[in-house]
Amino acid sequence: MATASRFSLHRYANPAQFERLAGAIMPWSTGLAVLLLGSGLYFGLFDSPPDYQQGDSVRIMYVHVPAAIMSEMVYYMMAAAAAAGIIWKHALADVFVKAAAPLGAIFTLICLVAGSLWGRPTWGAYWVWDARLTSELILFFLYLGYIALVDAFDDPQRGLKFGAIWVLVGVVDLPIIKFSVYWWNSLHQTSSLFAKGGPSIATGMLIPLLLMIGGFAFFFVSVVLLRVDSELLARRIQAWRTAAGEG
Amino acid sequence: MKTALRLFRHDLGLQLRQGSDLVAPIAFFVLATIFVPLAVGPEPNLLAKLAPGIIWVTALLATLLALDRLFQRDFEDGSLDLLALSPMPLELAVLAKVTAHWATTGLPLIIVAPLLGLMMRLDAGSYAALEISLLLGTPTLSLIGAVGAAVTLGARRGGALLAILVLPLYVPVLIFATSAVGAVAEGLPARPHLLLLASMLVLGIVLAPVVAAAAIRSALE
Amino acid sequence: MSRFTGSGIACRRGHRVVFSGLDFTVETGGALVLVGPNGSGKSSLLRLMAGLLAPFAGKLAWDGLPVADDPGAHRARIAYLGHLDAIKPMLSVRESIGFWADLRDRAAWVQPAMDVLGLADLADLPARFLSAGQRRRLALARVIAMAPPLWLLDEPTVGLDTRSIAALETALAAHRRTGGIVVAATHAPILLPDAGRLDLAEFALPQSALAEAL
Numbered sequence: 001m002a003t004a005s006r007f008s009l010h011r012y013a014n015p016a017q018f019e020r021l022a023g024a025i026m027p028w029s030t031g032l033a034v035l036l037l038g039s040g041l042y043f044g045l046f047d048s049p050p051d052y053q054q055g056d057s058v059r060i061m062y063v064h065v066p067a068a069i070m071s072e073m074v075y076y077m078m079a080a081a082a083a084a085g086i087i088w089k090h091a092l093a094d095v096f097v098k099a100a101a102p103l104g105a106i107f108t109l110i111c112l113v114a115g116s117l118w119g120r121p122t123w124g125a126y127w128v129w130d131a132r133l134t135s136e137l138i139l140f141f142l143y144l145g146y147i148a149l150v151d152a153f154d155d156p157q158r159g160l161k162f163g164a165i166w167v168l169v170g171v172v173d174l175p176i177i178k179f180s181v182y183w184w185n186s187l188h189q190t191s192s193l194f195a196k197g198g199p200s201i202a203t204g205m206l207i208p209l210l211l212m213i214g215g216f217a218f219f220f221v222s223v224v225l226l227r228v229d230s231e232l233l234a235r236r237i238q239a240w241r242t243a244a245g246e247g
Numbered sequence: 248m249k250t251a252l253r254l255f256r257h258d259l260g261l262q263l264r265q266g267s268d269l270v271a272p273i274a275f276f277v278l279a280t281i282f283v284p285l286a287v288g289p290e291p292n293l294l295a296k297l298a299p300g301i302i303w304v305t306a307l308l309a310t311l312l313a314l315d316r317l318f319q320r321d322f323e324d325g326s327l328d329l330l331a332l333s334p335m336p337l338e339l340a341v342l343a344k345v346t347a348h349w350a351t352t353g354l355p356l357i358i359v360a361p362l363l364g365l366m367m368r369l370d371a372g373s374y375a376a377l378e379i380s381l382l383l384g385t386p387t388l389s390l391i392g393a394v395g396a397a398v399t400l401g402a403r404r405g406g407a408l409l410a411i412l413v414l415p416l417y418v419p420v421l422i423f424a425t426s427a428v429g430a431v432a433e434g435l436p437a438r439p440h441l442l443l444l445a446s447m448l449v450l451g452i453v454l455a456p457v458v459a460a461a462a463i464r465s466a467l468e
Numbered sequence: 469m470s471r472f473t474g475s476g477i478a479c480r481r482g483h484r485v486v487f488s489g490l491d492f493t494v495e496t497g498g499a500l501v502l503v504g505p506n507g508s509g510k511s512s513l514l515r516l517m518a519g520l521l522a523p524f525a526g527k528l529a530w531d532g533l534p535v536a537d538d539p540g541a542h543r544a545r546i547a548y549l550g551h552l553d554a555i556k557p558m559l560s561v562r563e564s565i566g567f568w569a570d571l572r573d574r575a576a577w578v579q580p581a582m583d584v585l586g587l588a589d590l591a592d593l594p595a596r597f598l599s600a601g602q603r604r605r606l607a608l609a610r611v612i613a614m615a616p617p618l619w620l621l622d623e624p625t626v627g628l629d630t631r632s633i634a635a636l637e638t639a640l641a642a643h644r645r646t647g648g649i650v651v652a653a654t655h656a657p658i659l660l661p662d663a664g665r666l667d668l669a670e671f672a673l674p675q676s677a678l679a680e681a682l
């Protein structure tokens with residue numbers, strides 16, 4: 001029937017194109033991720049100078065900082081995709097948001113754990129209510145909230161739609177939350193992992209840091225493509241199952 | 248505008264008639280606050296230091312408790328459909344409902360708070376700052392909560408989910424409000440903190456009805 | 469002479485396209501009865517006509533102008549009766565109808581609406597004491613009180629006894645005589661003489677699920 005085929009072609013054009021694109025990108029991005037992470041870790045852990053103040057424990061920065069950067073970048077990407085999904089109704093936008101969320105949460109968790117481990121030798125305690133770590137903690141709950149929201153609906157499309165709205169609410173609030181936490185921090189003068197502006201970065205430290213940031217970024221690209229791919233596949237299987245049920 | 252007022256009065260009347268619903272958040276507010284001296288001992292200096300924070304945290308949680316009353320029932324009995332189809336814009340309807348909800352949730356908290364301040368040995372000069380912070384802050388909590396309530400319509404375990412969603416967004420309000428009250432105790436002006444609270448309220452009044460209405464329309468599809 | 473039309477309407481629920489390529493026309497004084505098996509989308513079509521649901525494809529038009537261009541005007545011209553009655557248990561019958569009529573400045577029409585459906589004796593009774601049929605009558609009285617041009621009714625006769633159904637028929641006829649339009653999904657076709665008939669089963673997609681994989 002003409003109407004049916006018109007619908008199926010229109011709908012499949014997008015995911016098929018996507019799958020081809022993803023298939024082309026993934027091997028490169030995975031390779032780069034391995035390369036960058038590997039070299040970054042090597043240089044960071046073995047070949048870079050220890051900080052004159054903090055000694056070897058500063059090396060954890062090579063994990064903490066990229067994770068922190070990625071944890072926020074992912075949220076902003078999710079917000080951009082959510083907006084794209086609402087404004088242009090692009091079918092893959094909401095899938096991207098859902099796929100990226102757990103990764104963002106993991107980056108936030110890595111940042112928190114690394115920061116906590118860094119705090120121990122530096123300040124003698126695992127958690128000192130440092131402004132950055134505290135706002136990362138709240139960001140972690142923003143991610144968790146989104147993940148819980150999307151899964152809370154029997155109709156997956158509805159979950160994605162509400163999730164997209166919620167990410168946009170979160171992204172408006174995120175700067176306010178960060179500002180308020182830094183405000184709170186300055187009022188109560190808790191200790192900070194970073195001195196004003198951060199530990200002085202020698203060039204020997206900068207290169208491994210950049211390598212790690214790149215590695216994290218490509219890791220994200222690979223995994224999110226993988227997740228979007230499997231989500232699309234799951235949907236197709238679901239659609240075939242439903243059609244088979246209807247005969 | 249007229250219609251919004253009618254909706255406000257209607258919702259208010261409905262909530263007042265269902266009197267038992269109103270008691271729970273206030274009771275929680277008082278009980279939870281009383282728990283603190285029971286838990287940490289009644290030493291006046293300690294309580295005075297904790298007072299602004301504790302009162303605000305329990306007020307915040309009490310507001311959260313009352314949020315499911317906002318849209319859930321109307322969603323379940325079909326009133327939200329009719330509201331979306333009424334002549335007034337849905338955004339205005341949301342604002343009217345949130346205002347009525349605040350009148351039966353936030354306003355009682357504001358009235359009861361000085362009593363709790365007394366019990367928590369709140370610093371004498373801080374009462375005004377506490378009341379103003381509650382006056383500016385509780386509507387913001389209601390507005391943010393309204394967006395959360397709208398986005399969880401039809402969700403499983405909506406109540407617990409609402410808490411997870413909304414509490415991170417409450418952090419700035421909590422921080423600015425408690426820092427305002429704390430500032431007075433240290434002899435510093437509360438004004439900058441209260442201005443921040445006020446600007447959050449303005450932002451909330453402008454944005455929350457729009458987002459909540461969008462979520463409600465999605466939920467009604 | 470007003471005309472309510474739909475062209476090429478398709479409706480999507482979740483991953484399924486429930487129906488597509490649907491056309492209809494109904495004019496002043498006219499009526500349209502929606503029939504079809506459960507799940508064919510009768511309720512969805514009514515919600516779509518009301519504007520609660522956006523069509524997946526196609527357009528609705530009033531007097532040739534797309535409804536989507538002026539949703540506010542469309543809301544002003546319809547009354548929707550869904551499965552749910554939107555009745556608050558603690559309000560009286562009069563208050564339940566009155567609030568919604570009042571929003572449209574039609575408070576004066578509450579009493580006549582109650583009279584038509586035999587609710588006058590129950591006017592001050594809190595709604596929680598009403599039977600299912602009485603609640604349905606209340607919801608219908610609300611529609612009659614608001615009395616906009618287009619009535620969208622989803623199973624209006626559920627729970628009604630023969631006398632109430634007759635009263636409803638009279639009200640529907642009166643509405644159509646004064647230029648109103650009625651679209652109803654109902655299993656009681658005797659309700660609307662000379663009504664057009666729209667069978668949603670004709671517009672279902674055979675491979676509807678496959679067609680919507682995203």
